[in-house]
Amino acid sequence: xxxxxxxxxxxxxxxxxxxxxxxxxSFFIGVKDIRFADLWSDGDKLSVFLIxxxxxxxxxxxxxxxxxxxxxxxxxxxxxxxVAPSTAGTLQAAKMGILFSxxxxxxxxxxxxxLFSMAFTLSASILFMFMxxxxxxxxxxxxxxxxxxxxxxxxxxxTFFAYKNNIVQNTQQWLxxxxxxxxxxxxxxxxxxxxxxxxxxxxxxxxxxxxxxxSFAKNLGLSYGAIVGLGLISVSLVVSAIVVSxxxxxxxxxxxxxxVSMLFGDNLRRTLPITAMAGAILLLACDIIGRxxxxxxxxxxxxxxxMLGGIIFLFIILRRSK
Amino acid sequence: xxxxxxxxxMVFLLLVVATLFVFYNTGKxxxxxxxxxxxRLATMLVVGISVAYSSIIFQTITNNRILTPAxxxxxxxxxxxxxxxxxxxxDRTFQAITQEENFFYAVVLMMGFSVFMYVLIxxxxxxxxxxxxxxxxxxxALFQTLGxxxxxxxxxxxxxxxxxxxxxxxxxxxxxxxxxxxxxxxVSLVYVHRYLxxxxxxxxxxxxxxxxxxxxxxxxxxFMLVIAVLVSVSTALVxxxxxxxxxxxxxxxxxxxxxxxxxxxxxCSLLSCLFLVVGQFLVEHVFNFSTNVTIVINFVGGLYFMxxxxxxxxxx
Amino acid sequence: MIRFEHIVKRYGQxxxxxxxxxxxxxxxxxxxxxxNGAGKSTLxxxxxxxxxxxxxxxxxxxxxxxxxxxxELAKKLSIxxxxxxxxxxxxxxxxxxxxxxxxxxxxxxxxxxxxxxxxMAFCExxxxxxxxxxxxxxxxxxxxxxxxxxxxxxxxxxLDEPLNNLDMKHSVQVMKMLRRLVDELGKTVVIxxxxxxxxxxxxxxxxxxxxxxxxxxxxxxxxxxxxVLEDIFEMPFEIIERNNKKIxxxxxx
Numbered sequence: 001x002x003x004x005x006x007x008x009x010x011x012x013x014x015x016x017x018x019x020x021x022x023x024x025x026s027f028f029i030g031v032k033d034i035r036f037a038d039l040w041s042d043g044d045k046l047s048v049f050l051i052x053x054x055x056x057x058x059x060x061x062x063x064x065x066x067x068x069x070x071x072x073x074x075x076x077x078x079x080x081x082x083v084a085p086s087t088a089g090t091l092q093a094a095k096m097g098i099l100f101s102x103x104x105x106x107x108x109x110x111x112x113x114x115l116f117s118m119a120f121t122l123s124a125s126i127l128f129m130f131m132x133x134x135x136x137x138x139x140x141x142x143x144x145x146x147x148x149x150x151x152x153x154x155x156x157x158x159t160f161f162a163y164k165n166n167i168v169q170n171t172q173q174w175l176x177x178x179x180x181x182x183x184x185x186x187x188x189x190x191x192x193x194x195x196x197x198x199x200x201x202x203x204x205x206x207x208x209x210x211x212x213x214x215s216f217a218k219n220l221g222l223s224y225g226a227i228v229g230l231g232l233i234s235v236s237l238v239v240s241a242i243v244v245s246x247x248x249x250x251x252x253x254x255x256x257x258x259x260v261s262m263l264f265g266d267n268l269r270r271t272l273p274i275t276a277m278a279g280a281i282l283l284l285a286c287d288i289i290g291r292x293x294x295x296x297x298x299x300x301x302x303x304x305x306x307m308l309g310g311i312i313f314l315f316i317i318l319r320r321s322k
Numbered sequence: 323x324x325x326x327x328x329x330x331x332m333v334f335l336l337l338v339v340a341t342l343f344v345f346y347n348t349g350k351x352x353x354x355x356x357x358x359x360x361x362r363l364a365t366m367l368v369v370g371i372s373v374a375y376s377s378i379i380f381q382t383i384t385n386n387r388i389l390t391p392a393x394x395x396x397x398x399x400x401x402x403x404x405x406x407x408x409x410x411x412x413d414r415t416f417q418a419i420t421q422e423e424n425f426f427y428a429v430v431l432m433m434g435f436s437v438f439m440y441v442l443i444x445x446x447x448x449x450x451x452x453x454x455x456x457x458x459x460x461x462x463a464l465f466q467t468l469g470x471x472x473x474x475x476x477x478x479x480x481x482x483x484x485x486x487x488x489x490x491x492x493x494x495x496x497x498x499x500x501x502x503x504x505x506x507x508x509v510s511l512v513y514v515h516r517y518l519x520x521x522x523x524x525x526x527x528x529x530x531x532x533x534x535x536x537x538x539x540x541x542x543x544x545f546m547l548v549i550a551v552l553v554s555v556s557t558a559l560v561x562x563x564x565x566x567x568x569x570x571x572x573x574x575x576x577x578x579x580x581x582x583x584x585x586x587x588x589x590c591s592l593l594s595c596l597f598l599v600v601g602q603f604l605v606e607h608v609f610n611f612s613t614n615v616t617i618v619i620n621f622v623g624g625l626y627f628m629x630x631x632x633x634x635x636x637x638x
Numbered sequence: 639m640i641r642f643e644h645i646v647k648r649y650g651q652x653x654x655x656x657x658x659x660x661x662x663x664x665x666x667x668x669x670x671x672x673x674n675g676a677g678k679s680t681l682x683x684x685x686x687x688x689x690x691x692x693x694x695x696x697x698x699x700x701x702x703x704x705x706x707x708x709x710e711l712a713k714k715l716s717i718x719x720x721x722x723x724x725x726x727x728x729x730x731x732x733x734x735x736x737x738x739x740x741x742x743x744x745x746x747x748x749x750x751x752x753x754x755x756x757x758m759a760f761c762e763x764x765x766x767x768x769x770x771x772x773x774x775x776x777x778x779x780x781x782x783x784x785x786x787x788x789x790x791x792x793x794x795x796x797l798d799e800p801l802n803n804l805d806m807k808h809s810v811q812v813m814k815m816l817r818r819l820v821d822e823l824g825k826t827v828v829i830x831x832x833x834x835x836x837x838x839x840x841x842x843x844x845x846x847x848x849x850x851x852x853x854x855x856x857x858x859x860x861x862x863x864x865x866v867l868e869d870i871f872e873m874p875f876e877i878i879e880r881n882n883k884k885i886x887x888x889x890x891x
Contacts, residue, residue: 141452153624160617205744215688215719221712221740265727306467
């Protein structure tokens with residue numbers, strides 16, 4: 001740790017700087033023209049700033065960091081680079097949870113949705129872990145395919161009920177992340193990500209060790225089951241908080257950890273802050289670009305990330321095969 | 323003994339179910355109901371056979387029982403194409419482009435997609451088939467995101483037009499379209515028939531197939547092309563039915579002791595048609611159209627998929 | 639001292655271990671040999687608590703294995719199995735430093751790094767310390783993993799087929815290293831091994847297993863005899879003695 005410390009401090013500073021610049025841009029780009037000086041002179045602009053811009057920016061940062069860390073934890077626990085919320089049925093499970101809360105509880109509150117979504121994602125993650133234990137053929141590209149099929153099953157079940165209740169279009173909306181509607185009072189669930197980020201940092205080594213396999217973890221005196229359980233709970237918390245408050249965001253949990261690992265290796269404790277910041281940077285950048293290209297309209301971030309992330313992921317798959 | 327009667331008894335069963343489907347509770351408007359039901363029946367047979375052939379061939383060349391070509395991006399391309407049409411033409415879509423043209427372009431697009439992926443994967447470096455799939459899935463996700471975006475932008479009334487494409491509507495079939503699809507299917511079946519015997523060897527794996535003197539890469543290319551056509555046909559006709567292929571292919575392996583692919587595909591086709599006809603019958607007469615057959619089959623097929631994974635006696 | 643008594647292990651209907659008992663002598667290399675399916679790896683896994691036995695007890699220093707806490711045991715006994723995830727981009731140094739986890743809980747102190755340095759030096763991988771493990775050759779990787787278990791600083795080292803997939807040169811390297819662990823540092827090493835000549839050359843003690851039971855448990859010299867090996871493996875053996883070394887020939891007999 002001492003040997004590579006300086007190099008990493010440099011990277012921390014650079015990525016933190018980039019993140020701060022983007023936060024600043026995100027604060028002051030939008031339909032309503034707000035400048036820094038206005039915040040003190042113009043009460044109207046100040047309240048728009050506080051009600052809309054700040055929540056939006058904060059939730060972007062937290063979502064980016066949370067999804068990247070969730071992806072990293074999932075990849076360690078499943079010992080597979082291509083496993084992430086979008087390739088293990090996690091997003092679909094969160095969506096299914098919201099769907100059932102809406103069907104079962106008329107006028108479901110945000111808390112209802114959150115709890116349902118959390119319960120569904122957790123069960124789906126556990127089920128997925130059991131599934132990959134049952135698969136003997138553990139090729140790097142096969143496991144995510146199984147995960148995607150699993151997601152399709154959950155989707156099929158959701159669709160069955162959504163169609164009956166005539167809310168198919170609504171469910172489409174939940175799956176497409178969008179920060180434009182994030183305002184004060186509706187996004188606070190994303191703060192649940194904070195403790196997970198903190199816990200992720202504290203338990204970084206344990207997740208890496210669990211990633212080396214069950215016997216490896218037991219040899220070092222760790223309770224493998226407890227680490228896996230903790231990891232899955234963290235992942236479900238992050239994913240359901242995000243899906244409930246801003247909708248599903250694909251690929252972030254998949255590509256950010258892969259890129260960071262390619263550049264800086266896999267020692268989680270060292271790279272975790274970089275991963276978290278890279279996720280935040282990616283989301284901020286995509287959101288800002290989405291706000292600018294069809295100004296004054298917006299392209300939802302789900303689409304921006306869907307396109308960009310998809311292309312990057314293709315690159316990663318093709319690159320790894322060499 | 324049992325094997326000898328398997329195919330004849332399935333044919334018989336299908337005939338019974340088909341007859342029931344056509345004549346059950348026709349009421350007085352026989353002239354109105356009968357032609358429509360016959361068209362629906364024919365559509366289901368075309369789709370059933372396409373799905374059966376594509377799944378069996380695909381699972382054999384990938385040496386895997388729980389995958390289906392339908393998870394690749396075909397459906398997203400199809401839905402994206404329909405979404406874009408609706409986006410541009412709104413409720414005038416049906417005047418702007420005939421269903422035949424629509425079908426034709428959709429099939430061409432999906433085949434183009436297959437060729438593109440094939441070049442991408444098998445072009446320079448040798449990559450494995452799972453990568454091909456994963457790339458297909460990711461491209462599919464890309465198209466899907468774009469489709470979702472447009473779906474949110476267009477207004478809810480027009481969305482219902484797209485929604486019609488997303489779920490099977492055996493109900494309003496066009497005879498012209500069905501004819502084109504049937505001819506496409508027939509040509510593909512005739513073409514692929516003489517290659518089916520090679521599947522018996524290919525199922526042993528690439529190395530053994532090459533050792534036994536097959537031109538493996540060339541055969542795989544041919545099979546992939548046929549799969550692309552078949553998947554396109556069934557998707558364009560009735561939309562995505564992801565899990566039907568997995569469901570019927572695996573049930574076929576259970577029922578059918580022989581590993582001769584010429585027989586396996588026949589058996590699987592019969593089974594797949596049976597599922598569709600029975601499913602549609604239930605949807606029409608038990609659920610009163612409150613759901614539709616794709617959704618039901620994906621539901622059942624999905625659960626069966628889970629069973630396959632957890633049934634650890636099976637090699638997966 | 640590791641001692642186990644009447645260990646029974648079943649997988650479903652099949653009895654893999656049928657009431658085996660033995661004592662692993664301290665400060666020696668003990669090899670577990672025997673035909674495929676004899677239960678060697680299962681026994682090794684039970685000895686270190688990776689698997690639970692149906693009946694019987696395992697004692698470490700006269701205290702039952704179950705009475706140790708996870709961390710406590712990880713400081714006394716380490717196990718190296720084959721199935722490690724090699725897809726991770728960890729440097730050798732990172733990997734070896736995980737061996738200190740039972741002591742440091744992730745907060746490495748000066749003395750922890752000291753142990754890591756020593757372990758790497760002992761296994762002669764100091765030059766490779768900044769290389770990612772997925773870039774190492776088979777022999778280097780095996781030494782890196784052994785180095786990690788060394789950094790764990792346990793009295794007992796259990797290795798499951800450490801020579802798997804290694805060529806002769808690297809196999810010899812690994813075995814010499816284990817020998818030094820015992821001779822210079824006084825550790826106790828238990829290995830499951832297939833190549834009978836490696837067992838004959840490098841181990842002090844041999845436990846031979848067959849069909850879920852122990853059939854011989856003796857000094858290496860006593861087990862490496864023609865009629866004994868013929869009994870274990872059910873094929874003819876010829877023992878060639880040269881320079882006081884016994885070489886087992888089982889070809890063309």
